[in-house]
Amino acid sequence: MGGQARVPKKVTRAKVAKAALKPQISKILPAEMLTRLHAAHPDAHCELVHANAFQLLCATVLSAQTTDVNVNKATPRLFAAYPDAAAMAKAEPIDLEPYVSTLGFFRQKSKSLVNLARALIEKHGGEVPRTMNELTELAGVGRKTANVVMGVIWHAPDGVVVDTHVQRLAQRLGWTRETEPVKIEADLCNLLPRDRWDLASHILIFHGRRTCLAKKPACATCSVNDTCPSAFEAEAVGRKPIRVRRVP
Ligand code: SF4
Structure with missing residues (x-):
């Protein structure tokens, strides 16, 4: 048209x-x-492959400074090894690095994911919170990441x-x-x-x-x-x- x-x-x-x-x-x-x-x-949709809110949160954090395609190549192995916040919280950042080494800033991203998983366990019983305030209080989660999760998973974005x-x-x-x-x-x-x-x-x-x-x-x-x-x-x-x- x-x-x-x-x-x-x-x-x-x-x-x-x-x-x-x-x-x-x-x-x-x-x-x-x-x-x-x-x-x-x-067909417009979120192209980050995920099975639940935790995986989408992690994939969105990993997508900084790289493409969704690259993230989707790395996450199947990462999520097979660390399927939820409980499993990832027990790991050290260095344990995650081989899974995300193809992505930029992989050392920092590994650290962010482990800290994120630990915060989810400590403050939210391992679940991903549903409000903008709670999400953005988590280390490494800004408005953009929070809105991706709130929009795609719960269809209730804050922006x-x-x-x-x-x-x-x-x-x-x-x-x-x-x-x-x-x-x-x-x-x-x-x-x-x-x-x-x-x-x-x-x-x-x-x-x-x-x-x-x-x-x-x-x-x-x-x-x-x-x-x-x-x-x-x-x-x-x-x-x-x-x-x-x-x-x-
Ligand atoms: S939306 Fe982009 S591609 Fe379309 S007319 Fe405007 S500038 Fe051109």
């Missing part, structure tokens, strides 16, 4: 810097655009998950002018009905991975290119301004 073809405009450093700071605000209802994006990505794709898409679609995840999340929560908060992030992530790529957004085939304020100029929006090298 693409709009009429528009001529791509030349992207300059000046445009990147300007647009990254002030993305245009869309005049089309975000909920309407989200419906069209959902039609383009009806919208803002990862790098959601951040870029929200700016390109004109749903926010903010650059800090917590402020972008607040804008998205104001614009979208609560019952769509969880799915919204999955839809935006799928669209960001498949169509609205950071460097080369495929605006010509995008289902909202007739309403997106960044269409055919998107390389300049939602990315850090390009650094200009100074000649000494």
Whole structure:
């Protein structure tokens, strides 16, 4: 469902810097655009493989600075060895390292998972708590991780998950002018009905991975290119301004 073809405009450093700071605000209802994006990505869902809340919590912690695909390659062996908080709490971080060594920051991540499992045992009887406050009190768990678990497992997120794709898409679609995840999340929560908060992030992530790529957004085939304020100029929006090298 693409709009009429528009001529791509030349992207300059000046445009990147300007647009990254002030993305245009869309005049089309975000909920309407989200419906069209959902039609383009009806399979949008959380791609971290998990069998329960504990596994999703661990997988989300492991997904920092790497892809879901990489996490999914590592977690089957990890969860076979440490299937729940009780088993993981008894381990030492060094025990987990061989299972997650293919992921970035694996030493720190191993430590985080063991500390997380121990906190779950000490404070919550080994269960994953259900509230934002309780979740974010756990070491290594921020709003993004907590919202992933609350949205995917209990369908009751406290906000919208803002990862790098959601951040870029929200700016390109004109749903926010903010650059800090917590402020972008607040804008998205104001614009979208609560019952769509969880799915919204999955839809935006799928669209960001498949169509609205950071460097080369495929605006010509995008289902909202007739309403997106960044269409055919998107390389300049939602990315850090390009650094200009100074000649000494
Ligand atoms: S920038 Fe292009 S690809 Fe991204 S949402 Fe807008 S029209 Fe679609």
